[in-house]
Amino acid sequence: MAQPVKIYGIPLSQNVRKPLAVAAHLGIAVENVGCRPMDAIVKEKYPAARIPFMEDGGVVLGESNAIMIHLASKTTNDLYPEDRARRDAVNQWLFWDVAHWTPAYQPIQFERLVKQLLGLGPADEAVIEATLAKFRREAGYVDAHLKGRDWLVGNAATLADFAIGAGLTHAKAMDLPLADYPSIGAWNARVMALEGMKKTAP
Structure with a gap:
């Protein structure tokens, strides 16, 4: 069974909300790992030490808008148009x-x-x-x-x-x-x- 995409960050942040909302909209399974930029796990997994970032298999990706594009590219949808x-x-x-x-x-x-x-x-x-x-x-x-x-x-x-x-x-x-x-x-x-x-x- 495929592991859910992990999105790191506190949902109160509007930037963390972006990919979480897109995932929910598209029905993509995600695990939200609540953490703050100063937490050790953030620096360990994402050296830029900012939230949000995500893990999807072997892919680690930061920046909320880049994560949204990654998620939208996993399914057929109109959020990131082919046109x-x-x-x-x-x-x-x-x-x-x-x-x-x-x-x-x-x-x-x-x-x-x-x-x-x-x-x-x-x-x-x-x-x-x-x-x-x-x-x-x-x-x-x-x-x-x-x-x-x-x-x-x-x-x-x-x-x-x-x-x-x-x-x-x-x-x-x-x-x-x-x-x-x-x-x-x-x-x-x-x-x-x-x-x-x-x-x-x-």
Whole structure:
């Protein structure tokens, strides 16, 4: 019997949630090994010492979006389209997610959520305000793109929606101004209603 894919990391992390949600969506058996970047098992198995990473047979792979692609490539599905143009568009969003979307909210998440959870003192409002300016720029871009669309690429959910939607996992705790972006709000409701996202909700 084939061993389940092991995905290492705490599901509270939106980046760990990404591959867990994709696996649940596709019906791929996974074992979530809860761990933090500073845990010995992480450094031992994945020298970059970051989560998530996965083990699938002899393959060890890090980076949430790369893991999602690996999982989607194991079955026939529409999450990572075979059509060249649509796959290119999905890839563009996956790179954009890492380069622009995540930096536009992650410092806010640290200040408003992580600091509180770890008792690291009050939030730095200057950091929050500076990051909110980035968030508004990127959210404006996504909101305009989503006008008249249900999904980021084509007529069905893809890895792009899982990646960028997962970034809004803690939107309420971060107090992100999503009400200013109605197209994102409607799209995010669709993303969070996907079976894989429902099964991995924190």
